[in-house]
Amino acid sequence: MSTINYNINKGIGRTVEFKGLKAQYLFIFAGGLLGVLILIMIMYMAGGNMFLCLFIGSGGASLIIWKTFSLNGKYGEHGFMKLRAKKRHPQYIICRKSVRRYLQSTSKLNVV
Numbered sequence: 001m002s003t004i005n006y007n008i009n010k011g012i013g014r015t016v017e018f019k020g021l022k023a024q025y026l027f028i029f030a031g032g033l034l035g036v037l038i039l040i041m042i043m044y045m046a047g048g049n050m051f052l053c054l055f056i057g058s059g060g061a062s063l064i065i066w067k068t069f070s071l072n073g074k075y076g077e078h079g080f081m082k083l084r085a086k087k088r089h090p091q092y093i094i095c096r097k098s099v100r101r102y103l104q105s106t107s108k109l110n111v112v
Helices: 024-045 050-088 099-103
Strands: none
């Protein structure tokens, strides 16, 4: 009898990575390039100049690629989400109650 060796997926639990792009940056990269492609197709079908379409397409794709890889290098896998979450938190908490109000007892019971 022959034995069959099955390959075991050892990437379970790891983040998705392609050519150095990790996690959400991969989706930003793919979505940005798809958006540029659709924009160029619409411009060309609407009768735009072919050289203008090529210039905008190559410039837009280059910008998306450069910016996505720079964000990936700067913030890492979860850093971009942490940066967005940090912007949503208040910088400081304002308390407008007087000090006397904090010192008063709040456990007064109303007995009927």
